[in-house]
Amino acid sequence: MAHLRLDHVGLDFCVRTHGRISLKEYILKGMFRTRGSTSTTVRALDDINLDFSEGDRVGIIGHNGAGKSTLLKVLAGIYLPSQGRRSVQGKIASLFDITLGFEPEASGWENIAFRSYFQGETPKTMRSKLHAIADFSELGDFLNMPVRYYSAGMCVRLAFSIATAIETEILIVDEVLSAGDLAFQHKARKRIEELLARARVVVLVSHDLASVAALCERVIWMDHGHIRQDGPPKQVIPAYQAMATAGERLAA
Amino acid sequence: MQREVISNYLTDIWRLRYFWMSLVRVDLRAKYRRSILGIGWSLMHPIFMTFVFCAVFATLFKLDVRTYAPFLLVGLAFWNFVSGIAHQGCQCFINGEAYIRQQSAPMAIYPLRTTLACGFHFLIALVVAILLSFIFGGVHNALALVYLVPALVMLFLFGWCLALLCGVLNVMFQDTQHVIEILLQVLFYLTPIMYPIDMLAQRRIGWVAALNPLAALVETLRRPILEGLPPSLSAVAMVCGLVTVMLLVTAFTLSRLERRLVFYL
Numbered sequence: 001m002a003h004l005r006l007d008h009v010g011l012d013f014c015v016r017t018h019g020r021i022s023l024k025e026y027i028l029k030g031m032f033r034t035r036g037s038t039s040t041t042v043r044a045l046d047d048i049n050l051d052f053s054e055g056d057r058v059g060i061i062g063h064n065g066a067g068k069s070t071l072l073k074v075l076a077g078i079y080l081p082s083q084g085r086r087s088v089q090g091k092i093a094s095l096f097d098i099t100l101g102f103e104p105e106a107s108g109w110e111n112i113a114f115r116s117y118f119q120g121e122t123p124k125t126m127r128s129k130l131h132a133i134a135d136f137s138e139l140g141d142f143l144n145m146p147v148r149y150y151s152a153g154m155c156v157r158l159a160f161s162i163a164t165a166i167e168t169e170i171l172i173v174d175e176v177l178s179a180g181d182l183a184f185q186h187k188a189r190k191r192i193e194e195l196l197a198r199a200r201v202v203v204l205v206s207h208d209l210a211s212v213a214a215l216c217e218r219v220i221w222m223d224h225g226h227i228r229q230d231g232p233p234k235q236v237i238p239a240y241q242a243m244a245t246a247g248e249r250l251a252a
Numbered sequence: 253m254q255r256e257v258i259s260n261y262l263t264d265i266w267r268l269r270y271f272w273m274s275l276v277r278v279d280l281r282a283k284y285r286r287s288i289l290g291i292g293w294s295l296m297h298p299i300f301m302t303f304v305f306c307a308v309f310a311t312l313f314k315l316d317v318r319t320y321a322p323f324l325l326v327g328l329a330f331w332n333f334v335s336g337i338a339h340q341g342c343q344c345f346i347n348g349e350a351y352i353r354q355q356s357a358p359m360a361i362y363p364l365r366t367t368l369a370c371g372f373h374f375l376i377a378l379v380v381a382i383l384l385s386f387i388f389g390g391v392h393n394a395l396a397l398v399y400l401v402p403a404l405v406m407l408f409l410f411g412w413c414l415a416l417l418c419g420v421l422n423v424m425f426q427d428t429q430h431v432i433e434i435l436l437q438v439l440f441y442l443t444p445i446m447y448p449i450d451m452l453a454q455r456r457i458g459w460v461a462a463l464n465p466l467a468a469l470v471e472t473l474r475r476p477i478l479e480g481l482p483p484s485l486s487a488v489a490m491v492c493g494l495v496t497v498m499l500l501v502t503a504f505t506l507s508r509l510e511r512r513l514v515f516y517l
Contacts, residue, residue: 014515077356080511094355101350105282117270118351
């Protein structure tokens with residue numbers, strides 16, 4: 001049984017206004033006990049209670065900076081909640097910033113290999129997948145070149161092909177619905193749908209409300225680190241849209 | 253409870269072994285991409301360094317080149333390992349940021365990557381040193397090389413912890429890499445790498461080496477290779493103490509920061 005649950009989860013970010021703190025600053029602060037002017041705390045998530053179980057397809061929507069991606073990172077176990085509890089049952093995998101994390105000096109093939117190993121594959125399970133991933137990326141002989149020479153679009157293709165070849169029970173996805181050029185997007189769309197169908201629990205963030213409505217049975221609307229609404233797409237998406245257009249009218 | 257935490261942590265690292273092993277391979281290959289000698293450079297570097305130091309110091313200190321060269325080669329191999337780990341360890345989490353932000357994995361795999369890449373070059377240099385020592389000095393007692401096995405395990409653990417601590421410190425305070433550069437300069441002269449320990453004793457500053465755990469570490473490598481003897485008990489005790497302290501500090505650091513480091517990146 002795949003299960004993912006957050007109980008009263010809160011998250012505070014300590015944001016440094018001037019990049020990293022220096023040793024000098026740290027020592028001076030300790031010596032003179034001055035008020036820390038270099039860092040401010042941001043409350044990114046506040047008292048989040050969520051419960052996802054077998055078969056859930058959940059979309060998260062909200063304006064920029066509402067805490068959507070942060071919530072995903074907490075769900076994926078990358079960020080430790082400052083308060084509250086997170087509990088998981090089942091193998092969890094996440095697709096965030098998939099175009100990051102290539103080793104530029106390594107070839108496409110090598111990148112396929114170790115990205116897959118990172119997602120928990122072994123050489124044995126890799127062997128059957130390697131060519132499927134390569135075929136899907138349509139990169140052909142380019143795979144023998146170091147990734148350094150790839151165009152941005154080629155990187156997206158490769159990243160998408162690797163990331164979506166994953167086998168998992170709980171899948172957490174951040175904005176990967178639009179990958180590559182037009183022809184690839186069509187393929188990518190189908191692939192995502194297959195991936196979503198295989199996973200037992202899916203949580204995704206997207207600004208593409210039509211996709212969210214089509215793919216999800218439950219939508220969560222995040223607003224300033226809170227859950228504003230949680231319900232079926234028919235109900236939440238129109239409310240969100242009404243709110244967004246009202247904001248526009250107010251501004252105009 | 254704690255034992256379970258540690259064993260689970262190690263299992264997680266082991267489960268991702270194909271990941272970090274292939275990263276190490278990429279690192280090694282990237283270093284020598286487009287160079288004609290390729291991996292041969294890891295051989296050439298310590299050999300030429302030994303040439304230079306021999307030319308200068310063997311004449312200056314009036315040392316016999318045939319014993320001094322292997323002595324120096326082991327020392328330099330050791331030092332390149334330690335300083336490489338301290339330098340590159342500083343960057344280990346910063347280089348791994350893209351992975352850290354994508355999926356939760358044990359933090360210790362990133363310094364492990366650094367340690368293994370440095371360890372590879374170290375092993376090559378060490379083999380050269382052993383061969384050179386046998387050619388110049390004859391084979392005293394080849395069986396003594398068995399003593400190298402525990403010494404290398406200790407050195408590996410030391411390196412892993414060092415890379416991790418440097419990496420964490422550098423994420424918290426960017427000044428670390430500069431401080432470490434200076435510290436390494438100082439330590440290089442305080443550690444008997446270029447000069448034999450008894451040279452200090454003659455000048456009545458033997459305590460400098462006696463208090464230096466790095467001196468003990470290098471001794472556990474030198475004695476079996478150069479003299480065919482087990483390392484002295486005091487050196488073994490010191491190395492064990494050093495590694496224990498490093499492991500405890502590392503475990504404490506990880507228990508506090510493992511899951512929070514991502515916020516500081």
